[in-house]
Amino acid sequence: MTLRHHLSGPHGRPFAVLLACTILLAVVDGGQGRFLSAATAYSSLQTFATISLVTLGLGLTMMIREFDLSVVGMYGMAGCIAVLTGTQHPWFGLWLALGIGAAAGVIQGIIILRLHLSSVGVTLGGLLIFVGIAFVLTESRALPYDNLSVALALNERIAGVFSIRSIVALVFFVGAAAIFAWTRLGSEIIAIGGDRRAAITAGVKVDPLVIGIFAFSGLCAALSGVLLSYSLASASPAGLSDVIAPAAAGAILGGVSLGGGSGRPLGIAAGALTLAVLRSGLNAVGAPPFVNDITMATVLLTVAVLDGPYLARRLILVRQRFHAATNA
Amino acid sequence: MTERSSGGQNYAVAVAADVLRARSHRSRLLSWAQAIGVVALLAVTLGTPGFLAGPSVLSLLTTVSFIGCVAIGMTLITISGNIMSFALGATVGVTAMVFILACNWLGFGPGLLVGLLFGSLITGLQGLLIGWVRANPIIVSIAALALIYGVTQAFAEKGTVYAEPGIVPAMVKGKVATVPIEFIVFLLSTLIAQFILSATRFGRNLFMVGSSFRAAEAVGVSTWRTVTGAYVWAGGFTALAGIMLAIRYDSANMDYGVAYDYDAIAAVLVGGTAIGGGEGSALRTFAGAMVIAAVQVMLLLNGLRQEWQYLAAGLIVLAVIMLQTRGSGR
Numbered sequence: 213m214t215l216r217h218h219l220s221g222p223h224g225r226p227f228a229v230l231l232a233c234t235i236l237l238a239v240v241d242g243g244q245g246r247f248l249s250a251a252t253a254y255s256s257l258q259t260f261a262t263i264s265l266v267t268l269g270l271g272l273t274m275m276i277r278e279f280d281l282s283v284v285g286m287y288g289m290a291g292c293i294a295v296l297t298g299t300q301h302p303w304f305g306l307w308l309a310l311g312i313g314a315a316a317g318v319i320q321g322i323i324i325l326r327l328h329l330s331s332v333g334v335t336l337g338g339l340l341i342f343v344g345i346a347f348v349l350t351e352s353r354a355l356p357y358d359n360l361s362v363a364l365a366l367n368e369r370i371a372g373v374f375s376i377r378s379i380v381a382l383v384f385f386v387g388a389a390a391i392f393a394w395t396r397l398g399s400e401i402i403a404i405g406g407d408r409r410a411a412i413t414a415g416v417k418v419d420p421l422v423i424g425i426f427a428f429s430g431l432c433a434a435l436s437g438v439l440l441s442y443s444l445a446s447a448s449p450a451g452l453s454d455v456i457a458p459a460a461a462g463a464i465l466g467g468v469s470l471g472g473g474s475g476r477p478l479g480i481a482a483g484a485l486t487l488a489v490l491r492s493g494l495n496a497v498g499a500p501p502f503v504n505d506i507t508m509a510t511v512l513l514t515v516a517v518l519d520g521p522y523l524a525r526r527l528i529l530v531r532q533r534f535h536a537a538t539n540a
Numbered sequence: 541m542t543e544r545s546s547g548g549q550n551y552a553v554a555v556a557a558d559v560l561r562a563r564s565h566r567s568r569l570l571s572w573a574q575a576i577g578v579v580a581l582l583a584v585t586l587g588t589p590g591f592l593a594g595p596s597v598l599s600l601l602t603t604v605s606f607i608g609c610v611a612i613g614m615t616l617i618t619i620s621g622n623i624m625s626f627a628l629g630a631t632v633g634v635t636a637m638v639f640i641l642a643c644n645w646l647g648f649g650p651g652l653l654v655g656l657l658f659g660s661l662i663t664g665l666q667g668l669l670i671g672w673v674r675a676n677p678i679i680v681s682i683a684a685l686a687l688i689y690g691v692t693q694a695f696a697e698k699g700t701v702y703a704e705p706g707i708v709p710a711m712v713k714g715k716v717a718t719v720p721i722e723f724i725v726f727l728l729s730t731l732i733a734q735f736i737l738s739a740t741r742f743g744r745n746l747f748m749v750g751s752s753f754r755a756a757e758a759v760g761v762s763t764w765r766t767v768t769g770a771y772v773w774a775g776g777f778t779a780l781a782g783i784m785l786a787i788r789y790d791s792a793n794m795d796y797g798v799a800y801d802y803d804a805i806a807a808v809l810v811g812g813t814a815i816g817g818g819e820g821s822a823l824r825t826f827a828g829a830m831v832i833a834a835v836q837v838m839l840l841l842n843g844l845r846q847e848w849q850y851l852a853a854g855l856i857v858l859a860v861i862m863l864q865t866r867g868s869g870r
Contacts, residue, residue, distance in 0.1 A: 279678065327862055332623055332678070333815040337858030340802060344851025352847050449847075456626070457686045460679060470676040505690030512683035513669070520673030 226466045226482035233486050237493035246496045253373040256485070256492040261377035263458045264484035265384060265436040269429030271463035271480040276404045276425055277472030278331035282320060283433035284456045285342030286313055288449055290434035291441030292346045295357045298442070302362045306438050313434025314427045316342070321426035325419050346449035354448035363445040377439045384432070388477035398476075401425070405472030461508050462487050464515045471519070573863055581831060585838050597837075598720060604833040605722035606632075608826065609781040610800045611807035612726075612733045613663075613774035615825040619737070620770040621750035621817030622670055622677035624805045627663070627684035628778045632797025634688050635659040635782030640701045640792045648708060652783065659779025660772045662688070667771020671764035692794055700793040708787055722784050726826075729777050733822035742769055751818025806857045807832055815861065832856065 241247035266283050273280040290309040298305015320338050324331050357363065366376050374382075392398030403411040404418055412418050441447040466483025468475035491504050517523060610628050617625050638658045643651030666684050669675045716724060737743040745766045748756040757763050781800070786792040811828025813820025835856065836849040 323862060329861060330623075330815055333809070333861040334858070336624075336802075336805065336809075336815075337854060337861050340806060340854030340857050341851065342854075343802075344847070344849075344854040347847035347850045348845075350847075351845065457682050460682050461686075464679065470679060500694070502690040502693035505686045505693070509683045509685075509687035509690060512679055512686070516675040516679040516683060517669060517673055520669075520675040523673040526673055 223467065223476055223479060226479040226486070229465060230482045230486045230489065233490055233493075237489065237497065241493075241497050246498075247493050249496070250372045252492050252496045254369060254375070255495070256488045257373055257378035258367075258375060259488035259491050260485050261375070261381045262436065262440055263455065263462060263487065264381045264481060265432040266455055266459045267462035267466070267484045268384065268388065268477065268480050269432035270459045271466060271468045271475055271483075272401065272425050273331070273429050274405075274463055274468045274470070275401055275472060275475045276422060277408070278324070278422070278426075280317075280320075280335050280426060280429045281332060281456070282316070282335040282338030282342060283429060283459065285339040285346070286316060286430055286433040287437040287440075287455050288447075289342040289346040289349075290437035291447040292350050292355065292449060294438040295355050295441050295447035296349060298438075299357065299359050302359060302442065306435075306442075309434045309438045310431055313430040313432075315430075317427035317430025318423055320430075321423035324426070325422060343449065350447070350449045352449060354446055357442060357445045357447065359442075360445055362442050366439065366443040377443055380435070380439065382481075384435075385477055385481040389481075392477055397421075402473055402475075405474070407473075457508060457512075458484075458487050461512050465511060469519060470516070471521075578827075578831065581834060581838075585834050598718070600833050600837050601723040602720045604829050605720070605726035606781045606785055607800055607803045607807065608726040608829040609729050609784070610778050610797070611804040611825050611829050612729045612822055613777035614801075614804040614808050615733065615811075615813055615820060615822055616737075616746065616770040616774045616777075617677075618805070618808050618813050618815060619750045619817055619820045620746055620767050621753060622767065622770075623815060623817075624801065624808075625663070625666070625677070625681040625684075625771075625774070626801050627666065627681040627688060628774070628804060629797040629800040629802075630685050630688040630794070631659055631663055631775060631778045632782040632785065632800055633792070633794040634662070634692050635779040636786035636792035636796050637692065637696060637701050637794070639779075639783045639786050640703050643707050644704050651707075655783045655786075656776055656779045659782065660775040663775025663778065664768055664772035667768040667774075668764070670771070671767030689794065696793075700791055703786070703790045708790060712787055722788070725780060725784060729780060730822050730826040733773070733777065736773065737822060742766065746770055747818055749817075803832075803853070806853050809857050810860050812860070 237247045246252070266287060270280055270283050290313055293312060294302075294305035294309040296305075297308055316338060320331075320334055323329060324334050369375060370379065392401075400411065400416045400421060403414065403416055404421060408418060462484040463475070463480055464470070464483070465486050466475060466480035468480065468483075487508065490507055494503050494507070495501070610632060614624060614628060617623075635655050635658055639651055639655030642654035645651075646654070662684070666680050669680050670677045712721060714721060737746065745756065745761045746769070748759070748761055749763050749766045753763060756766070782792070782796060785796045807829035808820070808825050809815060809828070810831055811820070811824035811826070813824055813828075832853050835852050839848050839852060840846065
């Protein structure tokens with residue numbers, strides 16, 4: 213297959229969009245070197261590190277036709293837990309937060325499966341509880357993280373454009389992509405999202421997989437929360453709620469359909485990277501910050517409408533009415 | 541159904557009956573749990589020293605009213621089968637700003653109208669997308685949230701807008717017979733929404749669309765009009781919250797209404813409106829909002845820090861959701 217075929221196929225779309233956005237920003241920059249620079253690449257990857265793991269977790273739950281709202285709360289709570297417990301021993305804070313993230317995912321998954329409940333409802337309860345715990349733990353204050361050497365180490369540039377944070381995120385995506393490529397897990401996850409009953413009939417162990425995905429989603433949210441809080445050298449219970457919009461947008465841009473049953477980890481990486489490049493690129497070429505919000509919203513709205521199951525039917529109706537009106 | 545043999549049909553009927561029985565059993569369980577919860581809450585609340593003393597109850601009535609109006613709007617969205625909107629909190633903020641600007645420009649009365657229409661319009665447009673092409677309601681509301689913040693930032697660089705002195709009549713800031721005017725508005729909103737839900741054809745259609753979109757379509761309900769209508773009303777009730785906040789503080793910014801979406805859906809669910817749609821009422825949401833507020837005041841009076849309120853609300857919501865019955869699919 214040619215490159216063109218690859219880019220226009222369903223799995224190529226995220227990469228095509230990423231390429232288009234990059235080219236567009238380079239053209240807007242007009243060769244002034246503000247966009248195509250190591251600094252912008254570094255800041256893009258930093259943004260990528262902040263949003264991409266949450267996007268991966270949420271995207272995987274969307275692939276199996278669920279929706280893990282609680283990632284927003286877990287993101288904030290994990291950061292607070294790590295900062296509170298990890299001043300002396302950063303690894304202890306990290307592992308504690310990761311353990312809590314995974315355990316919370318398992319509990320939510322079990323509740324959803326055993327009680328046959330909607331995942332939006334259950335994870336909404338989880339979200340509110342995690343936010344509550346974060347407020348209780350921090351007494352509603354922003355906590356400083358006094359271990360500055362950790363903060364510096366996390367943000368230190370490696371090879372000009374990377375940092376430990378972005379490398380961790382990239383490693384997670386490579387690992388997930390490898391699992392999808394070389395084990396049955398990937399196709400089983402897609403099968404659960406496409407038709408859960410058929411997946412059960414085909415012998416897929418649905419329940420452990422669903423619980424595992426919610427655990428993974430909690431773990432991812434916790435990990436990115438911890439890394440962000442460590443690198444900012446502070447954690448706060450409020451103000452982290454603006455992660456849901458980029459996470460959902462990244463997953464959708466990455467080819468995860470709203471109806472479940474489609475998507476690839478590398479696609480999600482491309483989706484998250486597109487948002488990161490847009491944010492850093494627009495910033496680099498001097499666009500005001502609201503342009504980023506509006507761009508993201510436009511992308512989300514467009515995809516939501518194009519994925520709307522009634523779109524074709526409505527368009528046919530409109531065309532018929534238009535013809536009737538012109539003939540009469 | 542695609543079963544061809546009568547055996548298959550019988551089986552389907554038996555399964556449906558089983559599901560219904562389980563559902564009614566669970567809903568009975570739910571009502572019992574709710575009744576016991578409310579009685580226990582009342583007992584503890586009234587037993588808390590200082591609860592019946594004036595100030596705490598009155599401050600409770602004011603704060604619950606802002607979130608309450610949003611929750612009434614959210615109720616209509618939830619009943620319509622579209623779960624929740626993440627954009628109502630942002631709508632509160634932006635409506636408050638539009639209201640202040642319109643007041644400064646046109647005066648109080650027209651400002652009120654502009655504010656209400658604006659809230660209904662921006663929320664109604666989301667409803668149109670959701671109803672007409674059946675776009676995913678969660679994604680549309682997340683997009684609307686980002687769009688509202690982006691556009692507001694583009695227009696209002698300073699962030700906060702202030703009302704010109706004397707433009708808001710002192711009358712609307714007062715109390716009617718010691719009851720804060722905000723609470724009266726909340727109460728009236730509840731009654732209006734309840735009237736819409738239980739006494740109009742639109743309300744009947746809304747329940748039908750929420751419980752089964754296909755069935756509603758099959759009996760000839762205009763589903764997109766119904767869904768859009770639900771969002772238009774939701775926007776109107778949400779706008780009321782924004783306007784009341786703007787009147788209270790003579791100013792407005794996007795910090796008004798932050799996290800109201802979550803507080804509102806908590807009130808809706810605690811009241812017992814089903815998250816799957818097709819069931820619920822505005823009166824239940826009113827009760828839900830009051831229960832959460834009472835718990836919060838009680839925690840405060842018992843010496844627990846304010847942060848515990850958030851945790852308590854979360855635990856109550858999860859408990860109520862776990863008792864809920866309808867939950868196929870998402």
